[in-house]
Amino acid sequence: MLLKNGKVLQINKDGIVFNHIDIRIDGQIIHETGSMLIPHENEEYIDLCGDIVLPGMVNSHYHSYTNVIRGTSWGEPLEIWSSDTVNLGGILSGEDMELSVALGICEMLRSGVTACVDHLPHLKTAHNAAEIYSKSGFRAGLAPMLHNIRDCDFLHGMKNESSEQETKKYFPSIEEYMSFYDDFIRHFHSPEGTLQVILGVNSPQRADAELLEASSYMSDKYGLSVHCHLLETRWQQMSSGNNSIIEKLDSFRLLKSNTSLAHCIWLNEKEMDIVAHRRSVVVSNPASNLFLGSGIFPAHEYIRRDIPIALGSDGSNCGTNHNMLEILRLFLLMQRNNQNDYRLWIDSMTAYAMVTKNGSNVLNFPVPSGFIETGYAADLAIADKNSVLGITDLSLMNELIFHTPAVKIKHVLVNGKFLMKDSKITAIDEDALRNELSERKSYLKKSINKALVKATSEKQIYRSAYEKLFQKSE
Template sequence: MNFTIQNVLIPVTDSYTTTNIQVVNGKIAAIATNLDVIGQAIDGTNKLLLPGFFNAHTHSSEMWLRGMVSMYPLELWLAELYDFAPLDVEKVYLSALGTAAETLLSGGTSVVDHLVLIPGQELETIATAVRAYKEVGIRAFIAPLIQDESLIAGMPSGGSQPRQESYFRSTGETLAIIEEAVQQFHCPEGGVNILVAPTGIQLCTDALFTGCIELSNRYNLCRHSHLLETKAQEKLAQEKYGCTAVAHLEEIGYLSDRTSLAHCVWLTDNDINILARTKSTVVHNPLSNLRLGSGIAPVLKYLQAGVNVTFGCDGASSNDSQDLLEAIKIGSILHNITDFDYQNWITPRKAIEMAALGGATGLNIANQLGSLEVGKAADLVMYDLTNLSLLPRTDPIGLLVLGRTTNAVHSAWVKGREIVSNGQLTTLNVDELKQELFQRSQWENKGQSPNAKKIEPHYRKVMDLSN
């Protein structure tokens, strides 16, 4: 659809301007005052237009455990997740719909879903998420979460003899599933991208990483992974490689300008230099890092070193939300306590640049998305500046980032297609989705996880915690 947004506020260098924007065939065709109307005329009066943000790391199916998983560090939290995670394709579908809806209504037009796969139904799981995201119309980057080592391998041994448990699926079988998923579903022109996405060094062999590199090179795919989310993972990397995880990933060739890495909390200064040199992207997930006690990623150091950084919500049982504006706010102001030099702090304008252009850069599509420029795809979000949470009138972007913005997204477009209109999704009946989510769940509080109980003594020992 072609349309012209009239009299809308957009940011320019250090200020704002009121202008018109023409969208033709899904791309921004012109930005200027007094443009002729092409297609539908859309009133932008008292509204702010920004490029769509990226929810650059999440796990959609965790929605079914939001608010319920214990207050644990990641390693024990994962054990509980393994015990209680729902293994139901219909729930995968509904939670992908919910993730897309919450992302769109908080400023995001793209989502990177590090998708948990149902054992034995891996391709069906991916197909289900693809179907959900295509129905909603959000731009989807589906990164099937894969590993080839068992949960216990993700813990440092602490000098004791490591327990060996074989994983139920071989490395070769896992890589074959991903290749088949690429052949069936990878369609960037249609808004669906498949990424190679080993979960991280803690649960993946080098064979899995190198197999993913080969697939990435053969099919021109982006790469995704968790990296050094916890102190335990830092210890584990030293045990496995005798060097940092970042140094090892560089050695085997996983890092590149197509690689995005979630968390990156426990990195050395040399690690930071490696990320800058390889043009890898850090996806900052501040809320899950706080929720799981993982630590505060040194994001200001990353930015000063020239590392590209963007934001993610992470999964909805480690956050426990998909409110992208909330993640951007916390991910910005959290770092004011890590550096007393206020000139290094993240300003609201820098934050939205990280959320939009930073996300596009991490997926190697900054030439197509992430800023309001002629020729770029019309992935756009328009905010209602008369919304109570954005009043009284001061700095619109400051209000958006630093406030507690609620229900302020007026319209959103992906590839020029209107997905949100007047604050309502046009492609999804949210009331019906809410009813489905309600009917398929119940008020409950799970008991203690058997897996967490089993590994907790070892975790406390290797992390030097008293019993």
């Protein structure tokens, strides 16, 4: 396939530039780029007429199950809010999950996102999710969650009177987790294609030593990357006491160059140094962190340690969407307000890498994405040139990042195939999807209301502990 006459975002020693060049795609790979490339005999040829070609973006931390439960919360601190999302997630059937995943794929494609890391909390519907990703051709790292400790069992100030035996009934056994992963990998792990499995520890404090050891074994056995939540809130940080969560993760050989850590708001200097030494990636989720009042991600501290930063949307039920340019814009504006020295504000090349190259590193597919260069995966988002002014290269880059709503994505390719063409999604029947969702609203409404009522008493326990703890500390 030959894409002619595009205005292509590329990176050179001077930063981000837009070159009027052609792109030849051979199978899944960008085979060559250059001016005046001549179509081969019988080669598919598309004249982009000056439309803007961008590397496909990556949503590096995401929970697809939340797409059909968005709007169910006005927002509360994470530990209180979690009772709702846990109960809401538990009501979803396999069919609900398939619709939720498909909805997320459509929304990401329309904003130029070509890949995601889906941290899947519910093993019962993980296969349903994987089937939709597989059929659609959307690139994904699937990270089914591993956890066997409840928040009430480790959070400081919580009075938990349940026995270890009672706690265990909430979770699969170690053997069941490992059996699940063996089967899931056998069915869906395909790094040479568009799907691969990631080892999805929920968080170090939500897993005991036996489960973390088993997780490390599975990561080594299959060569899996690792993805987990890490120190998202002040309450979590306080609850670790003198026991460093980072050191705990590191002690089980789970902190390495193919590890990505979501949130990372409340690490201390020593812990950041360990992350830097292990060359792991941190993933900020600015919209959800603001929605839940979790804190401000200390970007400068990571940047000065050369720790790569990627970005995620997190869950749709915490005040966010899946447009990674919007997430990037929010992230940058927050960081400027958090950095008094304007000379240390994040530059455009560093910023854009957070939703492209660094996200590709999180996914860790054998063929990388994030650049429009020979040898990279043909994951591309093509924007309508008429949706931006683009008077200069600098103004075009600024428009893409800071004036995101105006940017209209026209075509999207993943792995060399069009998943959206001329603004029509080809990977999924979007009209049928939205009709099905409309028909299920009544059923979902009843289930959602029931789940929220069920969560009420548990939320009150967390709310009481939270208010006592932080009223006392403040």
